Amino acid sequence: MTDYRAPITDMRFTLEHVAGLETLRTLARFAHVDDELLAGVFDEAGRFFAEVIAPLARVGDTIGSVHNADGTVTTPPGYREAYRRFVDAGWPAAGFPEEVGGGGLPWGVASALQEMIIAADMGFSLCPMLTYGTVDLLSLHGSDEQKATYLDKLVTSEWSGTMVLTESQAGSDVGALTTKAVPAEDGTYRITGTKIFITWGDHDLTENIIHIVLARTPNAPAGTKGISCFIVPKYLVQPDGSLGERNDVTCVSIEHKVGIHSSPTCVLSFGDAGDGAVGYLIGEENQGMRYMFTMMNEARLSVGTEGLAVSERAFQQAAAYALERKQGRTVGGERGEQALIIRHPDVRRMLMLMRANIAAMRGVLYRTALAIDLARHLDDEERRSEEEELAAILTPISKAWASDLGIELTSLGIQIHGGSGYIEETGAAQWWRDSRIAAIYEGTNGMMAQDLAMRRIPLGGGMAMRRLFEMVLGDAASLEGDLKPIADRLTAAAEAAAEVAMTFGQWLLEGRYDDVLAGATPFLKMMGDTLGGWMLARGARAAMTEPRGYDPAFLADRIALASFYAEHVLPTVMGRKASCLAGAEGVFAIDEARFI
Ligand SMILES: Cc1cc2nc3c(=O)[nH]c(=O)nc-3n(C[C@H](O)[C@H](O)[C@H](O)COP(=O)(O)OP(=O)(O)OC[C@H]3O[C@@H](n4cnc5c(N)ncnc54)[C@H](O)[C@@H]3O)c2cc1C
Secondary structure: OOOOOOOHHHHHHHHHHHHOHHHHHOOHHHOOOOHHHHHHHHHHHHHHHHHHHOOHHHHHHHOOOEEOOOOOEEOOOOHHHHHHHHHHOOHHHOOOOHHHOOOOOOHHHHHHHHHHHHHHOHHHHHHHHHHHHHHHHHHHHOOHHHHHHHHHHHHOOOOEEEEEOOEOOEOOOHHHOOOEEEEOOOOOEEEEEEEEEEEOOOOOOOOOEEEEEEEEOOOOOOHHHHOEEEEEEOEEEOOOOOEEEEOOEEEEEEOOOOOOOOOOEEEEEEOOOOOOEEEEEOOOOOOHHHHHHHOHHHHHHHHHHHHHHHHHHHHHHHHHHHOOOEOOOOOOOOOOOOOEHHHOHHHHHHHHHHHHHHHHHHHHHHHHHHHHHHHHHOOOHHHHHHHHHHHHHHHHHHHHHHHHHHHHHHHHHHHHOOHHHHOHHHOHHHHHHHHHHHHOOOOOHHHHHHHHHHHHOOHHHHHHHHHHHHHHHHHHHOOOHHHHHHHHHHHHHHHHHHHHHHHHHHHHHOOOHHHHHHOHHHHHHHHHHHHHHHHHHHHHHHHHOOOOOOOHHHHHHHHHHHHHHHHHOHHHHHHOHHHHOOOOOOOOOOOHHHHO
16 A cells, blocks of 8 residues: 555645635635645645554554444554544644634635545544534534533544434435434433444544434424434533533444444444433424534535545555556567556556546535535625525535545556455555445435436526536636637537436426436436536646646646546546436336346
8 A cells, every 4th residue: 555645736726726716715704825824734734644644544444443342442553542643733623613713714625634634544534524514513503502512622523523313214214213302301302212324423532422313302293394403422511511421322333344444333322221312402393404404515525525535545556556567568669578557558548537537526526615615605695695506506416426436436446456456455445445435325326416406407497507507618618729629528518418407407397207317317427527527627727827836747737637538538428418318218117026
């Protein structure tokens, strides 16, 4: 396994010249995010995550977290020390608003830091990632008392947080959950039930764990309308802030998984010992799903970032291998001399596919993060709502397109290694195994495609989607000279995707839901690939202007990546149109009884 190097130059270029950090810098609250600050933060973070966290990935994979006979969970060797250093260095708080004690960086910049920690060790990164979600939810919906009790320690990651939704009968269908919350006389609730698949549900990295649990109060309406949201701390917190009694929540077991072995995926039981774990209601009863949804954009974007980050790690390893392994001769090359495999066109094609797609993903994900920031903080109401709609469209694409690409690109990383890639000792397979989950949790990619097709196409009467295509086509039209071939392919891809979006919009009006749903996944892929091409084209255009502070060789690479993507990826977008528009008939053509 190679070391990890944070791709700082590409991250900065993408933020500043592709995704549009400039707009954010015009806002007073982010005026401090200048070049100097960005360079300092990225350098320091890159060093920290490469030196302190990245070496954990291997031990995390091979040893993993362990569930002990006494019910406790022990993390792999080195994790406790690294986590302490992570907290002491202040990294967890960097992306939170100053109002809650954070570093005040925009989400766009925090996304790049998140990319670094995930690439360093995805299993490790999930603990702080879940804590971020807990902070978001509590700062938006918690009472003043709840904020005073929990937020400080969560912002610094001295305590960790979890998101506790899933039950065996309630996965994608969260509304089917049955965990009970019964009001107690003191105003708290007693929680009973069993939850499964809870990430970092128990561990030894922090002295307390704050579970955010979805449950039903007595007589709550059926489905998602009857779900409430509770704080259930592992240890109850005393009025003076010290830890009191152990709450009645136990880790029954942890799952044996394909990847992310260091992240304990727990079965949690609430109320085994008595009449229930003590829970504190967040906001109002039956509003739990609404509260969860307010932090969904960030959570889904974080999972998309897993696809990007793990691909980057796999790429670095594959590229290093291709520059060292000799095998065969290049066609027409000297007889008898073995060539580096990077000189074979097919290997080079795979490396270019990895690198171009990684740059494309980085652009789309950072743009999504900036849209979330702008939707929160722009002064102009109309512009704010436009960015909110843009974030709503980009989020399911970022989550599903990038996590699917993560699996594809990490698989290419194995392929570049040949047989050695399939041998665990090399470490190339870990990235593929780790990335596999991202397409499943935080809403499966099938659910993301459904969300995009059914809810995002009609957003604002179709105007939000139209605005997005206008931006893509406008940027394509601005490309000149050597970039014209990129413009032509980007335009063709965007027009094909727009045609499918318009047809789906019409089918939705006609009630042809199955026809839309049967084509939703290829449509999401069309959108992701087109937007990836858009971001690369913007990067190529910026590179032509030779912005200050960038090595000319780096800028030439960015133009080459955009051209490669336009030649090898964008033409596949048009090919998917027929499959999107084929309707549901073929999908249902064979009777279900004939599938066994
Ligand atoms: C490692 C790991 C970590 C996890 N961490 C957490 C966590 O921290 N907290 C938490 O609460 N949960 C967590 N989960 C649970 C995860 O979010 C669920 O597994 C996921 O939501 C899918 O639910 P399911 O497993 O029940 O699959 P199902 O919902 O049964 O889905 C099976 C298949 O059917 C498809 N499908 C289901 N319903 C529909 C529909 N309406 N339309 C179209 N297709 C559909 C799905 O796309 C999928 O392909 C985790 C899971 C894993 C494996």
